[in-house]
Amino acid sequence: MDLTWAERVAQRNDEVRAAGRWRSVRPLAGGAPATKLHDDGRPVISFASNDYLGLSQHPTVVAAAHAGLDRDGAGAGAARLIVGARPVHDELEAALADWFDRPAALLFPSGFQANLGVLGALAACSPETLVLSDELNHASIIDGCRLARATTAVFRHRDVGHLGELLDTHRHRPTIVVTDSVFSMDGDAAPLDDIAQLTRSHRALLVVDEAHAVLAAPPPPDAVVVGTLSKTLGSVGGFVAAEQSVIDLLVNSARPFIFTTAGAPADAAAALAAVRIVAGDEGDVLRARLRRHVDAIAPGHGSPIVPVVLGEESAALSVSAALLERGLLVPAIRPPTVAPGTCRLRVALSAAHDDEQVELLRTALDELGVSP
Numbered sequence: 005m006d007l008t009w010a011e012r013v014a015q016r017n018d019e020v021r022a023a024g025r026w027r028s029v030r031p032l033a034g035g036a037p038a039t040k041l042h043d044d045g046r047p048v049i050s051f052a053s054n055d056y057l058g059l060s061q062h063p064t065v066v067a068a069a070h071a072g073l074d075r076d077g078a079g080a081g082a083a084r085l086i087v088g089a090r091p092v093h094d095e096l097e098a099a100l101a102d103w104f105d106r107p108a109a110l111l112f113p114s115g116f117q118a119n120l121g122v123l124g125a126l127a128a129c130s131p132e133t134l135v136l137s138d139e140l141n142h143a144s145i146i147d148g149c150r151l152a153r154a155t156t157a158v159f160r161h162r163d164v165g166h167l168g169e170l171l172d173t174h175r176h177r178p179t180i181v182v183t184d185s186v187f188s189m190d191g192d193a194a195p196l197d198d199i200a201q202l203t204r205s206h207r208a209l210l211v212v213d214e215a216h217a218v219l220a221a222p223p224p225p226d227a228v229v230v231g232t233l234s235k236t237l238g239s240v241g242g243f244v245a246a247e248q249s250v251i252d253l254l255v256n257s258a259r260p261f262i263f264t265t266a267g268a269p270a271d272a273a274a275a276l277a278a279v280r281i282v283a284g285d286e287g288d289v290l291r292a293r294l295r296r297h298v299d300a301i302a303p304g305h306g307s308p309i310v311p312v313v314l315g316e317e318s319a320a321l322s323v324s325a326a327l328l329e330r331g332l333l334v335p336a337i338r339p340p341t342v343a344p345g346t347c348r349l350r351v352a353l354s355a356a357h358d359d360e361q362v363e364l365l366r367t368a369l370d371e372l373g374v375s376p
């Protein structure tokens with residue numbers, strides 16, 4: 005059929021609408037949990053943000069961003085290999101390496117790009133590289149595997165036995181095992197100790213994405229760590245922390261590092277202030293507060309991401325709308341973010357919530373009969 009591009013695009017959009025999967029961005033006035041819908045000014049309490057420790061609004065973090073802006077201006081100007089690193093980029097890398105107890109770290113403009121960069125660069129070390137990836141890994145890992153053009157095999161979610169079988173089958177290939185440490189839509193944790201042991205015994209390399217690991221144990225000491233500045237640290241950007249040789253490889257071959265402008269210095273300054281908070285005594289206090297909120301909604305659950313799986317799109321959308329009627333913003337998550345038939349509410353808790361806000365949510369979930 006000889007369609008114009010405008011008609012093709014409209015047709016595609018209609019298909020998405022007809023499947024009940026249409027998405028649009030909701031305007032929201034501010035970043036604190038108590039905020040307003042921008043279009044009608046309605047007050048809401050947000051349980052949607054990954055700002056797990058509330059650091060995006062922390063006065064010390066905000067002041068550091070202001071100071072960074074005044075000192076270094078708004079943008080980095082170019083990629084760091086072209087224009088050079090600002091001192092704050094180097095300082096932040098040193099702080100991140102320290103925090104994860106790795107020899108070195110490298111910043112990327114986002115966590116998404118960090119995954120693309122690390123998987124592409126490591127896989128390119130050998131034409132034989134095999135990547136073994138958990139089936140529920142984040143989209144940036146999936147795309148990282150695709151862009152790496154390495155052979156990829158997917159192991160069943162958190163299934164160490166299946167991973168072991170794949171490692172045995174391919175024992176003569178250079179292999180990378182990659183997993184989220186906490187999965188972004190289920191909030192469950194990878195069995196990292198078992199995975200690390202298996203990976204070591206097969207002389208494979210483990211890459212762990214720590215994006216949501218705010219309440220989790222530290223990653224295995226020999227893993228390449230991927231992280232984000234955009235969630236627990238309340239800023240924006242991504243990073244890899246690893247052996248110096250891996251970082252050197254990334255500087256020399258990771259395209260999402262080489263061919264993109266460095267993150268804004270003010271964002272790095274904010275993240276640096278946030279790392280100092282997270283790694284210090286105040287970090288313990290914030291994590292304890294977050295732990296208490298998680299326990300109020302889902303006792304003993306290991307992360308601030310609490311899924312309430314409801315099935316079809318319509319069920320998730322209608323419960324999300326009912327919560328919004330009560331002033332509670334809890335997003336409905338639908339395909340392609342999750343598998344068809346597993347649509348859900350994704351409750352994201354934060355140390356920035358107060359007890360009363362969490363109690364309002366708990367009561368509302370109870371009344372709607374959809375407790376986790």
Ligand SMILES: Cc1ncc(COP(=O)(O)O)c(C=O)c1O
Nearest residue numbers: 114115116142188215232234241
């Ligand atoms: C597991 C995981 N890795 C990476 C990312 C990407 O991080 P960023 O938002 O910094 O691009 C996300 C979320 O967005 C994530 O959930």
